[in-house]
Amino acid sequence: MALIVAKFGGTSVADIERIERAADKIACEVESGHQVAVVVSAMSGVTNQLVGYCGEVSKMHDLREYDVVVSSGEQVTSGLMAMALQKRGIAARSWMGWQVPIKTNDIHGKARIEDIDTVELHKRLGNGEVAVVPGFQGITDANRVSTLGRGGSDTSAVALAAALKADRCDIYTDVDGVYTTDPRIVPGARKIKKIAYEEMLELSSLGAKVLQTRSVEIAAKQKVSLQVLSSFEDHVGSDMPGTLVTKEEDIMEQELVTGIAFSRDEAKVTILNVPDVPGVAAKIFSPLADSNVNVDMIVQNISTDGKATDMTFTAPKNELEQALAVLTKQDFLKKSKIISASNVAKVSVVGIGMRSHAGVANTMFETLAEKNINIQVISTSEIKISVLIEEDYTELAVRALHAAYGLEETA
Amino acid sequence: MALIVAKFGGTSVADIERIERAADKIACEVESGHQVAVVVSAMSGVTNQLVGYCGEVSKMHDLREYDVVVSSGEQVTSGLMAMALQKRGIAARSWMGWQVPIKTNDIHGKARIEDIDTVELHKRLGNGEVAVVPGFQGITDANRVSTLGRGGSDTSAVALAAALKADRCDIYTDVDGVYTTDPRIVPGARKIKKIAYEEMLELSSLGAKVLQTRSVEIAAKQKVSLQVLSSFEDHVGSDMPGTLVTKEEDIMEQELVTGIAFSRDEAKVTILNVPDVPGVAAKIFSPLADSNVNVDMIVQNISTDGKATDMTFTAPKNELEQALAVLTKQDFLKKSKIISASNVAKVSVVGIGMRSHAGVANTMFETLAEKNINIQVISTSEIKISVLIEEDYTELAVRALHAAYGLEETA
Numbered sequence: 001m002a003l004i005v006a007k008f009g010g011t012s013v014a015d016i017e018r019i020e021r022a023a024d025k026i027a028c029e030v031e032s033g034h035q036v037a038v039v040v041s042a043m044s045g046v047t048n049q050l051v052g053y054c055g056e057v058s059k060m061h062d063l064r065e066y067d068v069v070v071s072s073g074e075q076v077t078s079g080l081m082a083m084a085l086q087k088r089g090i091a092a093r094s095w096m097g098w099q100v101p102i103k104t105n106d107i108h109g110k111a112r113i114e115d116i117d118t119v120e121l122h123k124r125l126g127n128g129e130v131a132v133v134p135g136f137q138g139i140t141d142a143n144r145v146s147t148l149g150r151g152g153s154d155t156s157a158v159a160l161a162a163a164l165k166a167d168r169c170d171i172y173t174d175v176d177g178v179y180t181t182d183p184r185i186v187p188g189a190r191k192i193k194k195i196a197y198e199e200m201l202e203l204s205s206l207g208a209k210v211l212q213t214r215s216v217e218i219a220a221k222q223k224v225s226l227q228v229l230s231s232f233e234d235h236v237g238s239d240m241p242g243t244l245v246t247k248e249e250d251i252m253e254q255e256l257v258t259g260i261a262f263s264r265d266e267a268k269v270t271i272l273n274v275p276d277v278p279g280v281a282a283k284i285f286s287p288l289a290d291s292n293v294n295v296d297m298i299v300q301n302i303s304t305d306g307k308a309t310d311m312t313f314t315a316p317k318n319e320l321e322q323a324l325a326v327l328t329k330q331d332f333l334k335k336s337k338i339i340s341a342s343n344v345a346k347v348s349v350v351g352i353g354m355r356s357h358a359g360v361a362n363t364m365f366e367t368l369a370e371k372n373i374n375i376q377v378i379s380t381s382e383i384k385i386s387v388l389i390e391e392d393y394t395e396l397a398v399r400a401l402h403a404a405y406g407l408e409e410t411a
Numbered sequence: 412m413a414l415i416v417a418k419f420g421g422t423s424v425a426d427i428e429r430i431e432r433a434a435d436k437i438a439c440e441v442e443s444g445h446q447v448a449v450v451v452s453a454m455s456g457v458t459n460q461l462v463g464y465c466g467e468v469s470k471m472h473d474l475r476e477y478d479v480v481v482s483s484g485e486q487v488t489s490g491l492m493a494m495a496l497q498k499r500g501i502a503a504r505s506w507m508g509w510q511v512p513i514k515t516n517d518i519h520g521k522a523r524i525e526d527i528d529t530v531e532l533h534k535r536l537g538n539g540e541v542a543v544v545p546g547f548q549g550i551t552d553a554n555r556v557s558t559l560g561r562g563g564s565d566t567s568a569v570a571l572a573a574a575l576k577a578d579r580c581d582i583y584t585d586v587d588g589v590y591t592t593d594p595r596i597v598p599g600a601r602k603i604k605k606i607a608y609e610e611m612l613e614l615s616s617l618g619a620k621v622l623q624t625r626s627v628e629i630a631a632k633q634k635v636s637l638q639v640l641s642s643f644e645d646h647v648g649s650d651m652p653g654t655l656v657t658k659e660e661d662i663m664e665q666e667l668v669t670g671i672a673f674s675r676d677e678a679k680v681t682i683l684n685v686p687d688v689p690g691v692a693a694k695i696f697s698p699l700a701d702s703n704v705n706v707d708m709i710v711q712n713i714s715t716d717g718k719a720t721d722m723t724f725t726a727p728k729n730e731l732e733q734a735l736a737v738l739t740k741q742d743f744l745k746k747s748k749i750i751s752a753s754n755v756a757k758v759s760v761v762g763i764g765m766r767s768h769a770g771v772a773n774t775m776f777e778t779l780a781e782k783n784i785n786i787q788v789i790s791t792s793e794i795k796i797s798v799l800i801e802e803d804y805t806e807l808a809v810r811a812l813h814a815a816y817g818l819e820e821t822a
Contacts, residue, residue, distance in 0.1 A: 016464060075480070076461065078479065082479075093473075099554060
């Protein structure tokens with residue numbers, strides 16, 4: 001008998017029929033003797049509509065009221081899910097964020113969970129009652145509703161699993177797991193059976209939109225075993241239906257490279273002739289951070305003459321304009337030339353195995369060279385290598401790398 | 412300076428544009444120096460959709476979960492309304508039922524308000540902050556969300572006005588007041604400036620759907636002055652823009668007859684040859700009440716032979732089938748004949764003035780006789796006379812009576 005937190009995303013509770021199907025999955029777990037807490041998102045489309053209403057009223061609305069409005073979608077789903085479970089003869093009730101309570105800080109619109117009271121929940125779960133908790137929402141010390149930011153229901157689920165000391169946190173979604181790369185680009189992409197938290201973090205922040213990054217961070221910190229699986233498939237009799245995100249130690253056969261991630265949402269800015277003096281990087285990037293430009297890769301070449309250097313960085317495409325506006329206002333860059341491009345993509349090779357193996361980077365560079373793909377920027381961490389290339393070559397690069405590291409499905 | 416509770420119904424907050432218009436009206440009151448608490452309904456159509464979802468999941472759903480689902484509509488509107496007020500430079504915040512708190516009993520789906528804590532609200536109102544309260548919802552002693560039944564937002568508004576000891580409770584709706592009868596039938600129908608609670612109760616329960624009956628009951632009991640007015644008209648400079656529902660003593664010129672109400676939602680059941688023994692009425696109507704048939708008019712003729720009599724009653728059209736099913740099951744009616752008709756309408760003349768004036772009933776009977784309209788059933792109370800007639804004659808009867816009592820607009 002295990003304690004399981006099961007989270008269903010927006011597409012998995014998109015209408016009553018899908019809520020019923022999700023309820024069937026929970027009923028299976030209950031019949032297997034497990035204790036189950038369910039976390040639900042809003043029915044797909046609902047949150048966007050509510051966010052739209054707030055924007056219509058005012059661009060600069062009070063985030064406390066925004067939270068009151070947008071948290072209602074999950075409230076609806078949780079009531080409906082409790083009803084659907086009861087219809088199956090399962091004791092169930094909904095628990096709003098303020099009823100649990102799920103305490104958060106008071107940063108409305110992107111609050112962080114601080115504490116979840118589990119005494120009553122544990123008692124109910126122990127009596128065989130399923131707890132249905134709306135994702136995305138909590139309550140502040142001021143007794144006001146808060147929300148965790150978009151995709152926050154994953155975070156709710158993982159935090160609840162951690163607080164309940166659950167044996168597993170199942171994230172039901174519209175894909176059946178995490179793949180070695182996007183199967184729409186590489187049809188032979190393979191479902192990853194087990195992946196380490198660190199790898200998942202790199203993959204999720206690099207564009208594989210399966211799990212919200214923050215939820216993986218919490219899972220890693222609290223050692224919550226996360227399972228990503230499809231709500232549209234029947235898992236009965238399947239031993240390991242999705243992808244398990246877990247501790248590195250729990251993964252027996254560590255692959256050298258786990259997956260290839262990519263993001264087309266990149267823009268590149270190069271500042272030519274930057275004064276080569278201490279503190280110049282801070283002078284460039286502080287105002288960018290203040291303007292909420294999310295700078296990602298940063299490359300600074302060494303100065304050849306000791307007086308001036310070049311600096312290149314990347315940022316999301318839709319923040320390029322803002323970045324350029326900020327930079328052209330800086331007095332110390334008066335003599336610099338700023339050039340930018342948005343036809344770039346970032347391709348990354350991720351794998352914990354590369355820590356202990358040389359040659360991973362070299363394989364990447366050689367593979368791209370063979371295909372005549374020019375590398376514009378390189379950035380590395382312990383477990384990933386990212387390169388910036390011309391956007392048109394994205395698919396070609398991903399396919400070539402996927403093959404080069406032997407990630408294809410083996411028949 | 413007054414303390415005003417202003418309630419906006421579903422059509423008055425149907426979309427962002429209308430919420431903005433409602434916010435303008437509140438802004439006017441605030442600028443006049445008044446303290447304002449706002450009660451809002453769900454955007455029109457939303458509650459029906461949510462109720463529909465619950466029905467889709469299960470016909471026999473848990474009403475506690477139903478309340479979680481359907482209360483969300485008002486939550487959304489209250490957040491949006493607070494934002495719209497803030498945009499106008501007015502301090503405002505939303506207060507969910509559980510935040511105020513608005514305590515109700517635990518009859519989920521049709522809870523009754525037991526207590527409203529006004530300490531914090533009074534403090535905030537005193538500081539010039541507008542309180543936006545979602546109608547229709549409250550919280551039980553078990554800390555669960557409750558709702559007051561359809562149309563409950565009127566009740567929320569009146570109860571809040573009573574608790575706050577407000578000077579006035581303004582009910583903004585899609586009509587500009589209470590009329591002497593339905594203007595769609597009698598174009599010369601006149602807006603009533605002042606009406607007594609008792610009259611309004613008769614009118615609202617008889618088919619004039621302007622105010623929820625329970626809200627008028629509470630207003631009468633707690634002596635809350637209710638004003639019904641249109642949210643689509645500009646009332647600036649208007650002394651008495653709608654209809655004031657108030658104490659009888661506050662109405663100087665009491666009309667003999669205040670209005671003509673009618674309802675086509677009637678069905679008639681006659682039981683012929685009912686045993687004329689004590690207790691027979693109870694034996695007929697108890698099982699009907701147990702089956703939730705809302706019996707309205709009841710007429711029993713005197714027995715001519717001392718052995719058997721006839722009994723006629725009316726009920727809503729959609730409960731006729733249920734009523735007949737219950738009656739045909741009764742053993743003691745085995746020898747009776749049950750006949751029914753659903754092509755009937757109830758027309759009522761209402762007015763406090765008739766208490767002290769004879770002849771009101773006679774005028775009604777003569778007027779209908781002149782038009783050759785047959786009266787099937789008569790039922791009277793202190794301040795109203797109702798007759799059941801063939802449905803086809805409804806408009807004719809209403810027009811003739813409206814003229815006979817001199818209720819037309821005088822040029």
